[in-house]
Amino acid sequence: MRESPRLRVAVFRPDDERIADAVELLESLGADPVPDPMLAVEPTDYTPREDADYVILTSKTGVELAADAGWDPGAATVCAIGSATADALKEAGYDVDVVPEEYSSAGLVERLADEVAGSRVEVARSDHGSAVLTEGLEDAGAYVHETILYRLVRPAGAGESTELAAEGKLDAALFTSSLTVQHFLDAATERGIREAVVDGLHEATVGAIGDPTRDTAEHAGLSVDVVPETADFETLACAVVEDAAPTHHE
Template sequence: MTRDVRAAVFRPDDERIDEAVELLDSLGADPVPDPMLAVEPTGETPAPGDYVVMTSKTGVELVAEWGWEPGDATLVAIGERTARAMREAGWEVDLVPDEYSSAGLVRALEADVADARVEVARSDHGSDVLTDGLADAGAEVHETVLYRLVRPAGSGESAELAAGGELDAVIFTSSLTVEHFLDAAADRGVREEAVAGLDDAVVGVIGEPTRETAESHGVAVDVVPENASFEALATETVEEAAPSYRE
């Protein structure tokens, strides 16, 4: 017999959390949606550049709504989800790296950007791996913050469940979701208990930077999928947790 895996997920409170819940349902899990990210637009748009790098669907949708156009710039997307949003905005995508990460973007661009102006348009929590890597490759790098990521008021139900040993799995999609989860736990007075509760759950993270953040806060990580997509992360995390409930 199999008991549903109770899995907490922390995606933003928009279609992404809905898609996450739908996926977890399809995997036979019992989803606990607890959005840990909310988007606060800055109103800024990307500056001109020889290359314009977009790192999220959210950023694309915001600047498209504000009427921004890429002009003659080489347009780069961090992954296929971002690229689809660009195409839906009517833009031609010139490059999507094989690895959907900041490091993957650097590897895809480093041979071509010496002396080029590279505009990086993203949230206020973007990784220095991207900007430093492009600068090291000889690019003139400019960054525009399109939106800020904040913790929504009222978040933290999952932290209390973790503290009570009531979660089988947690799915962290960024370093910021880890930090906001722990902040929410602290606000509710259960940070130590929540971290202890995660020791008894399967903890899945989207990539190595998120693993490093989690482990720096005392959270042991069990799953880091080779393919840095939410579908792979959710699937592998639920599959890792599921055998505990088989008889």
């Protein structure tokens, strides 16, 4: 008896160790990865302020850029938006004082709302950070300053996976941010196949790493099948493959 074909799963993480780790994970789950990086990092050469009462980092990339620049948080309360950012801070030698229960901008606002009134809060992140974080902290009475550590752009040539989606040849897609959704659909639009891509993904299992990513995808016309309880890539990949496998056949 022939084995069923392996699931073909598109993944859009940046073209560094994250895409390599994603490919390795998907292969270990018995899937055929389609790596199609939708994000490239352009550093701004700015660093987080060193005179804040609270400093918030929202990504591993931001931590690495700050650490490489020799950033010193001093006596500030260091906050990470989630476990991956917290792990990166610890690896770089920083203490981590706050990690919210819900790994999101809203979760961090909820965690800090009762203690930041009158405090200087530095938010250091990409140019595509959610206004939920800055506006929520301002509403809580904080003096918020934002430093853009890097810009996220779509790499030249990205979009191979859109052609597969348009042909109905993708079994699943893993969206890890609103920007990956936007860049994926922009690549489809440039190729003149956006409608076919949306139709093709209706037949696939679409995963979004959290509610903001799901909202962006659904607003753009995509049907989202899986949103894991924990917003990390491994949980997303495992949940999507598990969801897709029972319906996948020759």
